Amino acid sequence: PxxxxxxxxxxxxxxxxxxxxxxxxxxxxxxxxxxxxxxxxxxxxxxxxxxxxxxxxxxxxxxxxxxxxxxxxxxxxxxxxxxxxxxxxxxxxxxxxxxxxxWDNLSLHTEASGPPMYLLYRETQPTSPLIKALLTDHAQLNKNVIQQIISAIRCNDFATPLKRLANERHKLKSNGVERSHSFYRDILFLALTAIG
Structure with missing residues (x-):
């Protein structure tokens, strides 16, 4: 919006x-x-x-x-x-x-669905491996997954990010986390943030 x-x-x-x-x-x-x-x-x-x-x-x-x-x-x-x-x-x-x-109205995102990928991408990661391990949130997408999606987009590959995101959402859903963000929107806003 x-x-x-x-x-x-x-x-x-x-x-x-x-x-x-x-x-x-x-x-x-x-x-x-x-x-x-x-x-x-x-x-x-x-x-x-x-x-x-x-x-x-x-x-x-x-x-x-x-x-x-x-x-x-x-x-x-x-x-x-x-x-x-x-x-x-x-x-x-x-x-x-x-x-x-x-691009987005942040008040529309519920805590249950978690933040969209572009916000997760912007978050700074802790430098310590121990802190990274302790702060792993199984309700969100992994930073490595987001990097893989960005790499595929840079290679003009849109099928791989869609498949990867679908697999990750399926894993989250099995953990009881329902992400309501549109695939297209989530990938588009991530691309705008990461690539410009």
Whole structure:
């Protein structure tokens, strides 16, 4: 998911609003954007209403532009629009606008299913072999398994990671641990984290 948080201070009180939208695959995003351009024309992308009329497309497009480090006018569309009578900078009305693009909503992960692979990959491992042995968690995927999956992805092999992940989840399930993360999503986010 992608999140947008806006914080405004009114009468000394801070108000924060946030919005979460689902992630769209770039191919799906492209098709949806083509549909919008076909139906509404190119002008749709410069109207401030675009944010409210197509929020999922807008925030995913904004995330994609951020990801490829491309300059865009899109962030300006979510700023307040001054009326014709007002000739002030719209940024002066907004105390703080914070846009945070996330792949994942961490609050959706239950303790029972454990963290997704990309979070396990980011965790630092203890250097001592004794501590590693004592901290082995049989409810999570092994760091070696994650490294094997990354190695296979680097070799453009997607079948091996799927089989390996399926085997590991089967082992976890026999230990009473049910992982609910989608295989595709788990591998995709791991690849984004490890490879970029």
């Amino acid at each position: 992608l999140q947008d948080g806006k914080e405004q201070t009114v009468n000394g009180t801070s108000h924060k609003t946030s919005l979460t939208v689902p992630y769209l695959n770039p191919l799906v995003l492209r098709k949806e954007l083509e549909n919008i351009l076909t139906q509404e024309g190119d002008i749709a992308l410069i109207k401030p209403e675009f944010v409210d009329e197509h929020p999922i497309i807008y925030w995913n497009l904004l995330w994609l532009m951020e990801r490829i480090e491309s300059k865009t006018h899109l962030p300006e569309l979510c700023l307040p629009v001054p009326s014709d009578k007002e000739h002030i900078d719209p940024l002066s009305k907004v105390k703080t606008v914070h846009i945070q693009c996330l």
